[in-house]
Amino acid sequence: MGVRAPWTQPQVRYYDGGFEQVLSEQETASALTVMRAKVFPAGAPPLHFHTREDEFWVILSGQVRFWIGGYSLAECAITEAGPGAFVYGPRNIPHTFQTITEESEVLVGNTPGAIEGYFNGVGAAETREHDQQVDLIGSYGVTLVGPPPVWSDWN
Numbered sequence: 001m002g003v004r005a006p007w008t009q010p011q012v013r014y015y016d017g018g019f020e021q022v023l024s025e026q027e028t029a030s031a032l033t034v035m036r037a038k039v040f041p042a043g044a045p046p047l048h049f050h051t052r053e054d055e056f057w058v059i060l061s062g063q064v065r066f067w068i069g070g071y072s073l074a075e076c077a078i079t080e081a082g083p084g085a086f087v088y089g090p091r092n093i094p095h096t097f098q099t100i101t102e103e104s105e106v107l108v109g110n111t112p113g114a115i116e117g118y119f120n121g122v123g124a125a126e127t128r129e130h131d132q133q134v135d136l137i138g139s140y141g142v143t144l145v146g147p148p149p150v151w152s153d154w155n
Helices: 116-122 134-138
Strands: 011-014 017-023 033-039 047-050 054-061 064-068 077-081 086-089 095-099 104-111 142-146
Touching: 033 095, 054 064, 064 086, 134 142
Parallel strands: none
Antiparallel strands: 011 017, 017 033, 033 104, 047 095, 047 142, 054 086, 054 104, 064 077, 064 095
16 A cells, blocks of 8 residues: 555556556456556547456546447447546446547556556557557457547547
8 A cells, every 4th residue: 555656656658658557456466457648639549348347537637538338439428528537437338538638647447457468568669550459459358349539530
């Protein structure tokens, strides 16, 4: 147990960005993982769902748009969340998100916490190539169901 000041924990490269591993699955007997991420409009994940864990987000700064509950972006409920908001995504429900400000800072949690192995496995890359990670992400119980939101389509 202890207080963890922002950006003092191990940092992990993920595609063209990265995150801070605030709380690891090893520290919680796989019950929980929490990451602090700076997210940018081009860094939206594809529409996907988790079969093994629930996911949650706490918006620390910026404004983030969420698509939840459909098998295409057009079918999803769309909502926006700003600083202090908590968003919950239960397992087996498709979702994605995108910052609609220049940058947002978000705490992302998963319970149980084994998904962090996927993020470590992807590592750094200049471009996001989710379609080349289908087997890796699938091994963590995640299914991709659609493309990520494209900034110009929604703004």
